[in-house]
Amino acid sequence: MIDACPLGPARILLITGRIDRHARELIKAFGNVGAEVHTAGLAEIGFDTGSASGLAIPHFGGSLPDAVCVRTMDAGSFEQVTRRLGVLHALTRLAVLVSNDARAIENCVDKSMTSFLLARAGLPSPRSYAVESRTEAARILAGEDGPMVLKPLFGAQGKGLKLLGTADDLPAAEEIAGGVYYLQRFAGVETAGRWSDVRILVSAGRAVASMRRQAASWITNVKQGAEPLPMPPEGDLEALAVAATEAVGGDFCGVDLLRDAAGRAQIIEVNSMPAWTGLKKATGCDLAAIRARDLLARVESRRAAGASRPLSAAE
Structure with a gap:
């Protein structure tokens, strides 16, 4: 049985394979909104059927976090990845808010499933x-x-x-x-020797940041040398990014889009664990702060509705 305890600062478990720039920004951002944040990799979280929750989570003893913020998952064997996703599934079944949850991550990591879901939702995407x-x-x-x-x-x-x-x-x-x-x-279009596409970050059902990525190659990822550039709002692209995020079951996603040779918008990919270094450079937005505020707002809404926090019977 899982009991409840009085409300206090929201306790956030940040899932990250390493404490990189993004993790440090998130730790600071959660602290700035008054949350208590702890970090762990999914490899560190174990199943323990003898515990009240069935899990053993570093820093939380027998209790559960109010929310889990998934920043990155480490690569591993098929068995390791399956077990780690199982941990996220278990947390969701325990009524812990997980963002993005295992279902959304699975839908995005597998590009064929992303394409299937976009097509089923009637959204424009290359065949x-x-x-x-x-x-x-x-x-x-x-x-x-x-x-x-x-x-x-x-x-x-x-x-x-x-x-x-x-x-x-x-x-x-x-x-x-x-x-x-x-x-x-292939839907890319070369213009004056340059290729470009758009990355839109979606959080809590709205587009919060957009950039144009420009490169000398048809591969327009910032990690591959593309230049992140500011761009004016494009309402149709933003609406498609929000719809694509909804189609994969996500609440914080990076959506890649472009306009084909006929000028039609096309959704290329949806990323459930997006980085934002390029977006931050292009927009100047504090995207970690947006991520923290949006997740905490969901925590507070759930706590207001239930007025309790899940804890183990031992506490």
Whole structure:
């Protein structure tokens, strides 16, 4: 059984693989809004069926946090990642506010599921395929009129992307990460020797920051050398970013979009654990403060409704 205790400062568990710039900004931001924040990696949180909650969480003894803020997840074996996501699922089942929760993270980490959910929601996104056969991937490429982008299913930061014109461009089967061919129609447009797209950060159902990323290459990730630039508000893109975040079940996401050769907006990817160094440079916004305020507002709303905090029976 999990009992309740009197309300006090909101207790936040920040999930992060390491204390990097983003983690330090979040620790400061949560402190500035009066929360008590502790950090841990998911690898440090154990299952313990003998405890009241069934979990063993560093810094919390037998109690539970008011909210979990997921900044990053470390890479690991299939078994390790499955167990770590299981921890997030368990926290949600224990009525702890988890942001983003395991479901949203799973929907975004797997690009094929992201594409599926965007299509099911009727949102504009380049046609995408995910198959496990090189023969089938070659058939798909042969049936397309233009180039396609081959992406690692679980990739990030623009790593491992390949632009394919024909089936002859397909890498050897042993070079395909995880044995999955995720193919997405290429929608980028080159203008005066430059390529660009847009990153919009969505928090609590609204677009809070936008930037244009410009690069000499069709790969426009800031980590790959793209320049983050300020941009005026574009209401249609912001609305699509909010809708895309809702489609994957997220509440804090970075959404990548662009306009194709016909000027139509296209959603390219949704990131459930977005970095914001480029956005901060382009906008000057304190995005960690926005993240902390929005999450704390949800905590306070839940606490006002329930007027209690979940704690173990031992307390």
